[in-house]
Amino acid sequence: MAIGVLSLLGFQLVDSAFIARLGTAPLAAQSFTFxxxxxxIGIQVGxxxxxxxxxxxALGADETARARRLGSLVLVVGTATIALLVLLLWAIQEPVFGLLGADETTRELIRHYWAPQLLAAWLGAVLYFVYSLFRAHGDTWLPGKMMVITSLLNLMLDPLLIFGVGSWEGLGLPGAAWATSIAFGTGLLLVGRRLGGKDWLAVEGLAGEVQRSLVPFAGIAGPAMVSQLMPPLAAMLAISVVASLGEAQVAAWGLASRLETLSLMVVLAMTMSLPPWLGRCYGAGDWDQVHRLMRLALRVVVVWQLSLGILLAQVSPWLALLLSGNPEVRDDLATLIRFLLPSYAALGVCMIVVSAGNALGWPLRAMLMSAGRLFVFYLPCLWTGAWLGDLVGLAMGAAIGNLLAGLAAWQVLRRILESPRRQSSYPS
Structure with missing residues (x-):
C-alpha cells in the first residue's frame, strides 16, 4: 500500500510540477481547487x-454472506453519492471560488479545468470504493499495484495533454485533469474485471441488509465523513489566509500541500491497511493484538516521518528548484518545506489514532480528535503565525499546530489503551 500511495500521490505532485511550467497563474488556479x-476525497474516504x-x-465474526451483501450496497450507494456531490460542486463553483479569494482571471482558468477535474474525482472515488472492498478482504496487493499502473499512465499522458505534441498545442491546465480521468477510467476497467471473478458481492437480501446495517454504517461513516470533511474546510480557511499574502504564496502553498500528502505516504498507507486488520481483531475480540499493532504503528510513524522530514528540510532549496521555476514561488516553497515537513511526525500520530478509532468502535472520539487537530491547534496557530510574521510566521504556526495535535492524540490513545479491556460490541 505504501508503494501504491507513493505512486498515486506522486502523480498528483507531478501534475502540479507540470502545471507550474505553464506559469504562476495556472498553478494558483489549480491550488484554489484543492x-x-x-x-x-473526504466523503469517499469516510x-x-x-x-x-x-x-x-463481518469476516472476523465469520459472517461471509453478510460481507457480500455489504459489499454490493456500499458500491452502489457510494457511486451515487459522489455523483450527486460532483454535480453540486459544478453548480456552485462561481460563488465558492470567489469566496476563496480567486479573482476573475483565475476563475476563468478554473472554469475550463473544473469539469474534467470533477469527472476525475468521481472516477477516482468509484475506484477507491473498489479498492476498499479488496482491502477489507485482506488483499492490499491489487490496490497497490493498480495505483502504480494508473500513476504511470497519468505520468505518460500529462505532458502530451498539457503541452501537446507536434503541431498540436495541447490543452494546458485542463489537460492535467483529462490525463487523470483517463488513468482512473482505465484502472476502473481493469480492477472491475478482477472484482467480477471474486465471490464478494451479492444481489439477494439487500433490502433486509439495509435495515440491519444502516445504523452501524451511519455510526461509523457519519463521524468518519465529518472527520474527513473537516480538513477540506480547514484547507479553505487556510488558503484564504494564504491568499492575503499574494499569488506566489498561494502557488507555493499548493505545491507544499501536494508535497505534504506525498511525504505522508507511509502514514496514509497505514491508515488504509491497518483498519481492516484492527477490524478483524475487533470482530474476534482479540484486544492483545490490537495493543501490539497500535504500539508498532506509532513507533514506525514517528521514526519514519521525523527522519524523512529532517532530510527533506535539509534539501529544501534543491527540492523547491525541482518543483518550480519561478524564483519567488521557489523561495516560499523552500520556507514551507523547512518548517512543515518535520512536524508531520506529530501529524502522523494523530492520523493513525483517528484511523484506529474508526476501526475500533470509537468514531465519535476520532471525529473530536480531528476537530481538535484542525480548529483548536492547526488553524489558530497558522492564523496567529501569519499575523505575526507573514509566510515564515504562517509556516511556524502550522508546524506548532501539528505538534500540539500529535501530543494531544497520543495522550488520548494512551488513556484508551490503559483503560480496562472492553468486550467486543460488534452488532449482530
Missing part, C-alpha cells in the same frame, strides 16, 4: 472507512 477536491470496518468485522 479544498473542493479534498471535499470529494465511506471507505465504513466499508472496510463493517466488512472486516
Amino acid at each position: 479544498p473542493l477536491s479534498f471535499l470529494v 465511506m471507505g472507512i465504513a466499508i472496510a470496518a463493517l466488512i472486516s468485522r
Whole structure:
C-alpha cells in the first residue's frame, strides 16, 4: 500500500510540477481547487472507512454472506453519492471560488479545468470504493499495484495533454485533469474485471441488509465523513489566509500541500491497511493484538516521518528548484518545506489514532480528535503565525499546530489503551 500511495500521490505532485511550467497563474488556479477536491476525497474516504470496518468485522465474526451483501450496497450507494456531490460542486463553483479569494482571471482558468477535474474525482472515488472492498478482504496487493499502473499512465499522458505534441498545442491546465480521468477510467476497467471473478458481492437480501446495517454504517461513516470533511474546510480557511499574502504564496502553498500528502505516504498507507486488520481483531475480540499493532504503528510513524522530514528540510532549496521555476514561488516553497515537513511526525500520530478509532468502535472520539487537530491547534496557530510574521510566521504556526495535535492524540490513545479491556460490541 505504501508503494501504491507513493505512486498515486506522486502523480498528483507531478501534475502540479507540470502545471507550474505553464506559469504562476495556472498553478494558483489549480491550488484554489484543492479544498473542493479534498471535499470529494473526504466523503469517499469516510465511506471507505465504513466499508472496510463493517466488512472486516463481518469476516472476523465469520459472517461471509453478510460481507457480500455489504459489499454490493456500499458500491452502489457510494457511486451515487459522489455523483450527486460532483454535480453540486459544478453548480456552485462561481460563488465558492470567489469566496476563496480567486479573482476573475483565475476563475476563468478554473472554469475550463473544473469539469474534467470533477469527472476525475468521481472516477477516482468509484475506484477507491473498489479498492476498499479488496482491502477489507485482506488483499492490499491489487490496490497497490493498480495505483502504480494508473500513476504511470497519468505520468505518460500529462505532458502530451498539457503541452501537446507536434503541431498540436495541447490543452494546458485542463489537460492535467483529462490525463487523470483517463488513468482512473482505465484502472476502473481493469480492477472491475478482477472484482467480477471474486465471490464478494451479492444481489439477494439487500433490502433486509439495509435495515440491519444502516445504523452501524451511519455510526461509523457519519463521524468518519465529518472527520474527513473537516480538513477540506480547514484547507479553505487556510488558503484564504494564504491568499492575503499574494499569488506566489498561494502557488507555493499548493505545491507544499501536494508535497505534504506525498511525504505522508507511509502514514496514509497505514491508515488504509491497518483498519481492516484492527477490524478483524475487533470482530474476534482479540484486544492483545490490537495493543501490539497500535504500539508498532506509532513507533514506525514517528521514526519514519521525523527522519524523512529532517532530510527533506535539509534539501529544501534543491527540492523547491525541482518543483518550480519561478524564483519567488521557489523561495516560499523552500520556507514551507523547512518548517512543515518535520512536524508531520506529530501529524502522523494523530492520523493513525483517528484511523484506529474508526476501526475500533470509537468514531465519535476520532471525529473530536480531528476537530481538535484542525480548529483548536492547526488553524489558530497558522492564523496567529501569519499575523505575526507573514509566510515564515504562517509556516511556524502550522508546524506548532501539528505538534500540539500529535501530543494531544497520543495522550488520548494512551488513556484508551490503559483503560480496562472492553468486550467486543460488534452488532449482530
